Amino acid sequence: xxxxxxxxxxxxxxxxxxxxxxxxxxxxxxxxxxxxxxxxxxxxxxxxxxxxxxxxxxxxxxxxxxxxxxxxxxxxxxxxxxxxxxxxxxxxxxxxxxxxxxxxxxxxxxxxxxxxxxxxxxxxxxxxxxxxxxxxxxxxxxxxxxxxxxxxxxxxxxxxxxxxxxxxxxxxxxxxxxxxxxxxxxxxxxxxxxxxxxxxxxxxxxxxxxxxxxxxxxxxxxxxxxxxxxxxxxxxxxxxxxxxxxxxxxxxxxxxxxxxxxxxxxxxxxxxxxxxxxxxxxxxxxxxxxxxxxxxxxxxxxxxxxxxxxxxxxxxxxxxxxxxxxxxxxxxxxxxxxxxxxxxxxxxxxxxxxxxxxxxxxxxxxxxxxxxxxxxxxxxxxxxxxxxxxxxxxxxxxxxxxxxxxxx
Amino acid sequence: xxxxxxxxxxxxxxxxxxxxxxxxxxxxxxxxxxxxxxxxxxxxxxxxxxxxxxxxxxxxxxxxxxxxxxxxxxxxxxxxxxxxxxxxxxxxxxxxxxxxxxxxxxxxxxxxxxxxxxxxxxxxxxxxxxxxxxxxxxxxxxxxxxxxxxxxxxxxxxxxxxxxxxxxxxxxxxxxxxxxxxxxxxxxxxxxxxxxxxxxxxxxxxxxxxxxxxxxxxxxxxxxxxxxxxxxxxxxxxxxxxxxxxxxxxxxxxxxxxxxxxxxxxxx
Numbered sequence: 001x002x003x004x005x006x007x008x009x010x011x012x013x014x015x016x017x018x019x020x021x022x023x024x025x026x027x028x029x030x031x032x033x034x035x036x037x038x039x040x041x042x043x044x045x046x047x048x049x050x051x052x053x054x055x056x057x058x059x060x061x062x063x064x065x066x067x068x069x070x071x072x073x074x075x076x077x078x079x080x081x082x083x084x085x086x087x088x089x090x091x092x093x094x095x096x097x098x099x100x101x102x103x104x105x106x107x108x109x110x111x112x113x114x115x116x117x118x119x120x121x122x123x124x125x126x127x128x129x130x131x132x133x134x135x136x137x138x139x140x141x142x143x144x145x146x147x148x149x150x151x152x153x154x155x156x157x158x159x160x161x162x163x164x165x166x167x168x169x170x171x172x173x174x175x176x177x178x179x180x181x182x183x184x185x186x187x188x189x190x191x192x193x194x195x196x197x198x199x200x201x202x203x204x205x206x207x208x209x210x211x212x213x214x215x216x217x218x219x220x221x222x223x224x225x226x227x228x229x230x231x232x233x234x235x236x237x238x239x240x241x242x243x244x245x246x247x248x249x250x251x252x253x254x255x256x257x258x259x260x261x262x263x264x265x266x267x268x269x270x271x272x273x274x275x276x277x278x279x280x281x282x283x284x285x286x287x288x289x290x291x292x293x294x295x296x297x298x299x300x301x302x303x304x305x306x307x308x309x310x311x312x313x314x315x316x317x318x319x320x321x322x323x324x325x326x327x328x329x330x331x332x333x334x335x336x337x338x339x340x341x342x343x344x345x346x347x348x349x350x351x352x353x354x355x356x357x358x359x360x361x362x363x364x365x366x367x368x369x370x371x372x373x374x375x376x377x378x379x380x381x382x383x384x385x386x387x388x389x390x391x392x393x394x395x396x397x398x399x400x401x402x403x404x405x406x407x408x
Numbered sequence: 409x410x411x412x413x414x415x416x417x418x419x420x421x422x423x424x425x426x427x428x429x430x431x432x433x434x435x436x437x438x439x440x441x442x443x444x445x446x447x448x449x450x451x452x453x454x455x456x457x458x459x460x461x462x463x464x465x466x467x468x469x470x471x472x473x474x475x476x477x478x479x480x481x482x483x484x485x486x487x488x489x490x491x492x493x494x495x496x497x498x499x500x501x502x503x504x505x506x507x508x509x510x511x512x513x514x515x516x517x518x519x520x521x522x523x524x525x526x527x528x529x530x531x532x533x534x535x536x537x538x539x540x541x542x543x544x545x546x547x548x549x550x551x552x553x554x555x556x557x558x559x560x561x562x563x564x565x566x567x568x569x570x571x572x573x574x575x576x577x578x579x580x581x582x583x584x585x586x587x588x589x590x591x592x593x594x595x596x597x598x599x600x601x602x603x604x605x606x607x608x609x610x611x612x613x614x615x616x617x618x619x620x621x622x623x624x625x626x627x628x629x630x631x632x633x634x635x636x637x638x639x640x641x642x643x644x645x646x647x648x649x650x651x652x653x654x655x656x657x658x659x660x661x662x663x664x665x666x667x668x669x670x671x672x673x674x675x676x
Contacts, residue, residue: 073532080529088633090612197630207641210616210632213532215539217626220645227638 011237013131013244019158020136024128027186028118033128034111035136039150042098042105050097051107054082056114056125063117063187078122081211082112085126085167085200089208092133093162099141099148106138108161119186122198126169131241134163135248167208168237169200170230174216181222183229197223199230203238437596437608445607446475453591453603453651456658458572460579460666468580472572475605476562481572483580485552500544502551505534507569509558530566533629537570537619540628541588542577552582563606564592566617566631571655578663586621587659588628591651593618593644595636600647602654616644620652 012025020035042049056078058066066072086092097106110132112125137158142149173185173193182189190196195214201207207227212218442449454475463469468483489496496502507530508522521527538554554576556569570590577584594601594613601608609615614636619629636644 073528076525076528077532080525084633089635201638202635205638206635207632207638208635210630212627212630213536215536215628217540217621217624217628218630219626220642220649223627223630223645224642227641231638 011127011240013127013241015135015244015248020132022128022132022135024124024131026120026124026127026184028116029120029124030115031121031124031128032113032115033125033132034113035132036109036111037136037138038107038109039099039104040107041103042101046094047102048098048105049094050105052087052092052094053107053109054079054086054112054129055110056082056112058114058117058121061116062114066114066117074121077213078125081122081169081198081209082125082129084211085169085209086110086129086133089165089167089200089202091130091163091165091167091202091208093164096162099143104148108133108136108138117187119188119190120171120184123169123171123184126167126200127237127241130163130166130168131244133161134166134241134245136161165202165204165206166238166241167200167202168234169198169209170233172197172199172226172229174214174218174222178216178218178222181226183233197226199227201227201230201234203235205231437611437613438599438601444601446605448603450599451602451647451650453654453658454605456571456655456662458575458659458662460575460662461670466576466580468576468578468582470572470575470579472568472575474564474568474571474603476560477558477564477568478560479556479558479565479568479572481554481556481569481576483552483554483573483576483582485580486547486550486582487552489549489551496549499548501542501547501549503535503538503542503544503554504551505531505538505554505556505573507531507534507556507558509561509565513558513561530569533566533631534569534573537588537590537628538573538577540626541574541584541586541621543583543585546583561606563604563609564617566590567592567603567619567655570619571659574659575662579666586623587656588619589622589652589655589659590617590619590629591648591655592616593648593651595640595644598640600644602647602651614644616648618645618648618652620649620656622653622656625649 010025010027014023015021016023016034018034022033024031024033040051043051056075058072058075058078060066060068092108097108099105110129112129114121114125137153137160139153139158140151140156142151171184173182173189174180174195174197175182175193177194182193185193185196193214195212195216197216197218198209198211198213199207200209210223210227436445438444438450444450446454448454454477456472456474458470458472460470461468462471462480463482466482466484470481472479472481486501489502506522507527509518509527511518511521534554534556542552544552554573556573558565558569567590570588574584574588578587591602592604592609592615594604594608594615596608596613601613604613604615612634614632614634616632616636617629618627618631620627630645
């Protein structure tokens with residue numbers, strides 16, 4: 001079984017101004033988690049334990065496939081997986097959340113919102129949830145006899161939750177009946193995958209949850225392999241989270257400004273800039289030369305027996321051009337533009353241009369209209385001379401500008 | 409006597425924060441002699457009793473008991489797509505599963521038998537399991553409905569549902585790649601326990617539910633909750649696969665017996 005997985009972990013964690021607010025970017029997937037707490041009555045079956053409540057919101061903002069309000073299958077799946085990952089693994093000491101046994105306990109509520117869906121929502125959600133829980137501070141409570149006083153953050157410093165371990169989930173996607181395995185699938189990979197395996201672990205190499213979904217058949221060896229990869233990834237991620245928490249703590253202590261607005265890089269000038277897409281340009285000139293050399297010399301064209309009316313030109317015929325430009329210069333100019341990386345251009349020399357100028361020749365160039373620099377310069381030079389007729393510019397399609405330049 | 413004291417102190421140690429509490433109120437999930445709460449050994453399955461063809465109305469039906477957990481499975485299909493025509497697949501059948509628990513199935517009356525998140529999740533898992541096993545490409549543009557109801561819940565709900573549904577699908581005559589057998593195993597005291605009951609499940613034991621196609625050893629569904637160290641994972645999966653193979657033998661016997669009865673009745 002081939003194993004190819006992403007080694008580079010493009011993960012970024014930032015915190016909001018309030019305690020318990022955390023943004024996670026995993027590649028292009030963006031997720032926000034917010035933790036809040038409230039005093040409520042406990043469940044009858046567990047009178048001295050606090051309550052943990054998890055909620056994942058798939059807002060239509062994240063992806064056009066998400067609908068507002070409807071609890072889709074994906075939403076149920078993610079919610080249940082997060083619950084099982086965080087609640088069943090007992091990562092938080094719920095007994096410490098008890099205030100008055102049987103009457104008042106803290107209810108910790110974690111809301112995770114998907115802001116952008118580019119695959120692997122489960123991983124991003126689990127990282128965001130556990131980081132937010134680590135970041136959160138609950139108000140301090142004082143008990144004197146029967147009286148319970150909840151101190152506001154100004155009166156007494158809020159205290160953090162007691163977290164035993166950090167379960168992090170790692171997702172694996174399978175393709176072609178298990179032949180290929182990808183870690184951390186992006187949205188396009190998710191669409192074509194056969195199935196998904198989610199393993200949640202903590203850095204002590206304890207597996208907190210495993211869930212396979214999709215109609216795939218797994219083998220025991222595949223599961224073992226995935227768990228090994230997961231343990232490596234989880235230790236990396238846990239380190240990153242601890243570092244992020246440390247940095248935030250320092251920033252807050254130093255009194256610096258912290259929060260989501262601060263963490264967003266200033267993108268004013270480059271806001272409309274698109275990322276450069278890498279284009280394989282190493283062999284373009286060689287290939288272009290190959291094509292040109294292998295192309296056959298085009299046949300001689302016979303001029304049609306049409307009498308030219310003044311002001312109208314014909315391919316292959318026309319008045320002597322009086323641009324004043326040397327023929328060699330023009331050729332060089334054309335050649336240079338071919339090597340220009342900015343302009344994607346395929347040239348086709350239809351007829352060999354003779355330096356004596358006795359033969360008639362013409363160039364036909366195909367340009368990408370957006371990057372077209374060529375015709376303008378030509379047109380400008382042409383317009384200077386009234387004896388020369390205008391080049392006919394035919395726009396065949398929006399992206400191809402077909403310029404026929406005449407020469408005699 | 410000394411041994412029992414030793415176990416009790418070990419139980420007390422487990423109450424420290426970094427260990428999941430394995431004992432509730434002194435219940436020993438695995439005694440020194442290797443006996444569990446209900447007297448079984450670690451690798452022993454509960455008694456399986458099953459009947460196929462319990463309903464005449466449905467295309468296929470089965471009733472299965474595994475210990476005290478009782479489940480009823482009914483299959484309708486393959487038939488034309490009903491409901492949302494847009495979900496029709498041109499090359500295979502769509503499998504529709506619904507899992508629900510009777511309100512009287514648990515110790516406390518269940519207020520919401522279906523529609524809550526757990527039931528929806530179970531239905532999704534069942535659907536996923538059977539999509540892998542049923543040969544859906546033989547019935548394009550059609551739908552197969554599988555309904556499972558838990559009548560009494562005593563642990564291993566998912567596994568019992570899958571086993572019951574397998575029998576029902578066979579009763580309906582829908583071709584499958586292999587029997588789908590499922591079993592829930594837990595890990596206590598470095599020992600895997602096969603086929604957990606409710607007391608064991610709620611004791612905070614790491615439980616793994618596995619749905620297996622026994623002949624090829626292919627896992628159709630794998631689900632695990634609670635903490636388990638990575639090193640124990642392989643042993644646990646192995647134990648689950650062995651238990652599933654045991655279940656498949658029982659199911660096979662039930663099917664053959666049913667076929668014999670039916671053929672006697674129809675006079676073949």
